[in-house]
Amino acid sequence: MSAPFDPLEFRRALGAFTTGVTIVTARALDGTPVGVTANSFNSVSLSPPMILWSLARSSRSLAAFQSADHWVVHILAADQEALSNRFAKSGEDKFAGLATETGVGAAPLLKDCACRLQCKTAFFKEAGDHVIFVGEVVAFDRRDVPCLVFHAGKYGLATRKTDPSLLSGKGPRESDISYGEDFLGYLLWRADLHFRNRVTPQLNAHGLDRDSFMILAMLMHRDGRSLDRLTFDMLSQFGSQGIRERVAALSGQGWVTAKQQDAASTVWLTDTGRAVALRIHVALQSIEADLLGRLDPTESLAIKHLLRSFIVQTDDGLPHPWQDVT
C-alpha cells in the first residue's frame, strides 16, 4: 500500500480505470462557444435521465459552464482522436473551421460523434480542485460506431471478451498441451485459413495461387521490379526459382512482361494484367467486408489495429512487400 500523495502514482492508479472520451460544449453568456475534452463523464440516474462530468477549477471555461443553463456531452467515436486533442488544449479558438449545429441553450453540437447528450444543468458542486456538473438529459442522439477509449494515458478501442462457450473445441483447457484455442500460433493459422479458404476460389478462377497473386499485387503497388527484388520482397520464401516460374506463368498469360533495363530484367504489369488484378481486388474487398461484417464494428476495427501492432512489434527485419525501394 503506497501513500496516495505522489500525484504521478495517483494518476497512474486512476489510469487503470478505462473510460470513453467526451467533449462538453456550451454557449457563454457573451455568445462565445466553449468546449473542453473530459473523460470524467458518467451516468447518474435513469429516471429522470441524469449524467455528470467534472471540470478543473483552473479551467478558462469554468465561468462559462457555471453560468450556462445548458451544456452538451459528446461521446467521441474512435476516429475523433484529433478532435479530442483539439479540445484538450487551451487558449486557441477550438471551434475554428468546425461545422457545428445548434443544440439546447444555443450550445454548439459537434458532428459525427458516437452519442450526444443535451443537458439542462441540475446543479454543480465543488470537490477538491474540480467542479462536478450534474445535468438532466433533455435530448440525445446516437450513432452505431466504434467509440474512442482512454486507458492508462493512451487512446484505445474497447473490444468484447470472447464468450468461452462459443469456442468449438476443448483441447487446450482440458490438458496442459495448449496447441489449441489458447495458443496464438494456432489462432493465427486458423484465422488466416478462414480468410484463405474464401480467397482461394477467386484466385483459382483466374488460374492463380496465392503467391502468384501476391506477385501481381506487389506489381500493382509498384511495377518495374527486378526478379531479384521480387524474390527479396516475397521474403525469399520460394527462392529465385519459385519466383521465376510464377513470373513466367504470369507472362504466359500476358499479364506481366519483362523489360531489359541496364543489366537487369525488370517485370511490368500489362494492361490486361492490371485489369485482372483490379477485378480480383474488388472480389477480395467484398470478401473482407463480408467477414468483418460478422464482427461488431469495434471488433472489426480492433482486429486490424492489433494485428498491425503485433506485426510491427514482432518484426525481426523481414522485408515488407509494400515498402518502397530506398
Next chain:
Amino acid sequence: MSAPFDPLEFRRALGAFTTGVTIVTARALDGTPVGVTANSFNSVSLSPPMILWSLARSSRSLAAFQSADHWVVHILAADQEALSNRFAKSGEDKFAGLATETGVGAAPLLKDCACRLQCKTAFFKEAGDHVIFVGEVVAFDRRDVPCLVFHAGKYGLATRKTDPSLLSGKGPRESDISYGEDFLGYLLWRADLHFRNRVTPQLNAHGLDRDSFMILAMLMHRDGRSLDRLTFDMLSQFGSQGIRERVAALSGQGWVTAKQQDAASTVWLTDTGRAVALRIHVALQSIEADLLGRLDPTESLAIKHLLRSFIVQTDDGLPHPWQDVT
C-alpha cells in the same frame, strides 16, 4: 434527434461511453460487509485526491454506504468478470468464501484487483434515482494487469490504437489498391508468417514440417484416430495421400504407430513420439511468450480474444482439429 425518454434507448446511448468496472465495499455499522458492482466511477480531483461513484437509491446497501465513514473502490482486472457478476446481484452473501483483507474503516479489501482506492467519505448527494458518493483517497495500491472493461452492455478489454507512424510501408494508403496494411487478408497472412518464421526452425530441427507437427499435436490431444478422421480433421487440405505420406514418415521415425481396429487402421503416438511432441510444445510456448511479451499485457490478451471471435464468427463449418469426435 430522438426524445430522451425511452429508457432502453437512453441506456443504449449511455452504453456508447466505455468504462472500467469497479466493486465498492464498506463495513456497515452492525459489522456486516457490503459491496456493489459499479461502473459509475470516476476521478474528480488530483489535489486533494478525490473520486466519485453513484449508487441507486433502491440499493439494499444504500444505508450502509451512507452511514460508513470509509469505503473502498476496487478497479477490476480483466479476469475478474465472475467477481463483477457476483457483486452485481443482490440478496445473497456476496462475501461468502472470499478471502479479503481489512482496509480503512474496517472496509473489506478484495484481492487481485487492478487498483484499490481506499476513501474517506467527503460528501454524498442525491441526483435523480441515484446518490453520488464523493470520497477523498487516503490510500491506494495498483497492479500492472489488464483491466476489465464494460462497453455497450458487455464485458470487454481496452486495446491501444496503433500509431500509424509505426507502420512500415505506404502501400494501401497511397493508392486505391489496398492489399497492404489495411487489408485483413494481408495482416493475417503476415502475422501468421511472423509466428511461423520462429516456429519453423524448431520443427525442422526435428525433421518436421508444420503439417506433420499438426498431426502430432492432434494425436497428442487424442490419438487413435483413423487416417480418414485425420484427413478430415486436417481440413482435407492435403487429401488422404498427403496425410498418408506424413503419417508414414512419422511412423518411420518411430513416433507414431498404426493399429488395426475393426476395419480401420488407427494412428497412435509412441512414447518417443509423445516425448518429442512435448519437447516441441515447450519450445513453442516459449516462442509464444516471447512474441506476446512484445505487446502490452492487454493487447496480448485482446489479440487472442479477437482472433477467437473472428474464427467463431467466420466459421463456415470447417472441422476443428481439437474437437472431440461425436
